Amino acid sequence: MRPLLLAGARYRAxxxxxxxxxxxxxxxDAPMARAAMESVRRAGLPPRPGSFSxxxxxxxxxxxxxxPNVVLGGGDPVTAFSADEHxxxxxxEATREMYRHLPQTFARYHLPVRP
Numbered sequence: 001m002r003p004l005l006l007a008g009a010r011y012r013a014x015x016x017x018x019x020x021x022x023x024x025x026x027x028x029d030a031p032m033a034r035a036a037m038e039s040v041r042r043a044g045l046p047p048r049p050g051s052f053s054x055x056x057x058x059x060x061x062x063x064x065x066x067x068p069n070v071v072l073g074g075g076d077p078v079t080a081f082s083a084d085e086h087x088x089x090x091x092x093e094a095t096r097e098m099y100r101h102l103p104q105t106f107a108r109y110h111l112p113v114r115p
Contacts, residue, residue: 022063025051026070031109036070039105043098045074045091054080072098 026033028049037047054077058069071077074095075087087095 024062035105035109039098039101042101043094
Protein backbone atom coordinates (compact mmCIF):
# COMPACT_ATOMS: atom_id res chain seq x y z
CA MET A 1 0.00 0.00 0.00
CA ARG A 2 1.17 3.48 -0.86
CA PRO A 3 -0.18 6.68 0.65
CA LEU A 4 -1.82 9.14 -1.72
CA LEU A 5 -1.34 12.67 -0.46
CA LEU A 6 -2.75 15.75 -2.14
CA ALA A 7 -1.18 19.17 -1.58
CA GLY A 8 -2.96 20.90 1.26
CA ALA A 9 -5.30 17.95 1.87
CA ARG A 10 -6.32 17.10 5.41
CA TYR A 11 -6.98 13.46 4.59
CA ARG A 12 -4.85 10.50 3.57
CA ALA A 13 -5.84 7.61 1.36
CA UNK A 14 -4.09 4.30 0.93
CA UNK A 15 -4.32 2.46 -2.34
CA UNK A 16 -2.96 -0.74 -3.74
CA UNK A 17 -2.28 -1.37 -7.41
CA UNK A 18 -3.70 -4.81 -8.14
CA UNK A 19 -2.79 -5.03 -11.79
CA UNK A 20 -1.45 -2.79 -14.48
CA UNK A 21 -3.68 -2.53 -17.53
CA UNK A 22 -1.91 -3.72 -20.65
CA UNK A 23 -1.59 -1.33 -23.57
CA UNK A 24 -3.48 -2.53 -26.61
CA UNK A 25 -2.94 -0.77 -29.89
CA UNK A 26 -4.83 -1.38 -33.11
CA UNK A 27 -3.13 0.46 -36.00
CA UNK A 28 -5.54 2.84 -37.80
CA ASP A 29 -4.90 1.03 -41.08
CA ALA A 30 -5.81 -2.39 -39.61
CA PRO A 31 -8.91 -3.91 -41.26
CA MET A 32 -10.90 -3.78 -38.02
CA ALA A 33 -10.10 -0.10 -37.43
CA ARG A 34 -10.86 0.82 -41.05
CA ALA A 35 -14.17 -1.07 -40.94
CA ALA A 36 -15.15 0.62 -37.69
CA MET A 37 -14.32 4.10 -39.03
CA GLU A 38 -16.27 3.41 -42.23
CA SER A 39 -19.33 2.36 -40.18
CA VAL A 40 -19.03 5.56 -38.18
CA ARG A 41 -18.87 7.66 -41.37
CA ARG A 42 -21.83 5.78 -42.94
CA ALA A 43 -23.88 6.73 -39.86
CA GLY A 44 -23.04 10.40 -40.40
CA LEU A 45 -20.69 10.69 -37.43
CA PRO A 46 -17.10 11.93 -37.57
CA PRO A 47 -14.56 9.15 -36.84
CA ARG A 48 -12.49 9.91 -33.73
CA PRO A 49 -9.59 7.45 -33.78
CA GLY A 50 -7.40 7.62 -30.73
CA SER A 51 -6.68 5.88 -27.50
CA PHE A 52 -8.89 4.82 -24.64
CA SER A 53 -7.27 4.59 -21.22
CA UNK A 54 -10.07 2.96 -19.25
CA UNK A 55 -10.26 -0.77 -18.74
CA UNK A 56 -12.67 -2.72 -20.90
CA UNK A 57 -13.00 -6.39 -21.74
CA UNK A 58 -11.22 -5.46 -24.95
CA UNK A 59 -8.16 -4.35 -23.02
CA UNK A 60 -7.63 -7.86 -21.73
CA UNK A 61 -8.91 -9.74 -24.78
CA UNK A 62 -6.46 -7.87 -26.98
CA UNK A 63 -3.43 -8.11 -24.71
CA UNK A 64 -3.73 -11.63 -23.37
CA UNK A 65 -5.97 -13.53 -25.79
CA UNK A 66 -4.67 -11.62 -28.84
CA UNK A 67 -8.19 -10.93 -30.07
CA PRO A 68 -8.14 -7.63 -31.97
CA ASN A 69 -10.87 -5.19 -30.98
CA VAL A 70 -11.80 -1.53 -30.94
CA VAL A 71 -13.82 0.58 -28.52
CA LEU A 72 -16.77 1.87 -30.49
CA GLY A 73 -19.86 3.68 -29.36
CA GLY A 74 -21.62 6.95 -28.82
CA GLY A 75 -21.26 9.40 -26.01
CA ASP A 76 -18.25 11.09 -24.49
CA PRO A 77 -15.55 8.76 -23.11
CA VAL A 78 -14.81 11.35 -20.42
CA THR A 79 -18.23 10.86 -18.82
CA ALA A 80 -18.57 7.13 -19.58
CA PHE A 81 -19.34 5.03 -16.50
CA SER A 82 -19.69 8.15 -14.36
CA ALA A 83 -22.58 9.61 -12.41
CA ASP A 84 -22.88 12.24 -15.18
CA GLU A 85 -22.95 9.79 -18.09
CA HIS A 86 -25.32 10.96 -20.81
CA UNK A 87 -25.81 10.96 -24.58
CA UNK A 88 -27.81 13.27 -26.84
CA UNK A 89 -30.78 11.60 -28.55
CA UNK A 90 -29.49 12.45 -32.05
CA UNK A 91 -26.11 10.89 -31.23
CA UNK A 92 -27.84 7.80 -29.83
CA GLU A 93 -29.81 7.45 -33.08
CA ALA A 94 -26.62 7.88 -35.15
CA THR A 95 -24.90 5.27 -32.97
CA ARG A 96 -27.75 2.86 -33.68
CA GLU A 97 -27.15 3.43 -37.40
CA MET A 98 -23.42 2.82 -36.93
CA TYR A 99 -24.11 -0.53 -35.24
CA ARG A 100 -26.60 -1.38 -38.01
CA HIS A 101 -23.83 -0.91 -40.61
CA LEU A 102 -21.14 -2.84 -38.71
CA PRO A 103 -21.85 -6.43 -39.88
CA GLN A 104 -21.86 -5.53 -43.58
CA THR A 105 -18.85 -3.26 -43.24
CA PHE A 106 -16.83 -5.84 -41.34
CA ALA A 107 -17.75 -8.48 -43.93
CA ARG A 108 -16.43 -6.26 -46.73
CA TYR A 109 -13.09 -6.08 -45.00
CA HIS A 110 -13.01 -9.90 -44.81
CA LEU A 111 -12.30 -9.96 -41.12
CA PRO A 112 -11.53 -13.47 -39.96
CA VAL A 113 -13.95 -15.12 -37.57
CA ARG A 114 -12.30 -17.17 -34.85
CA PRO A 115 -14.06 -20.41 -33.92
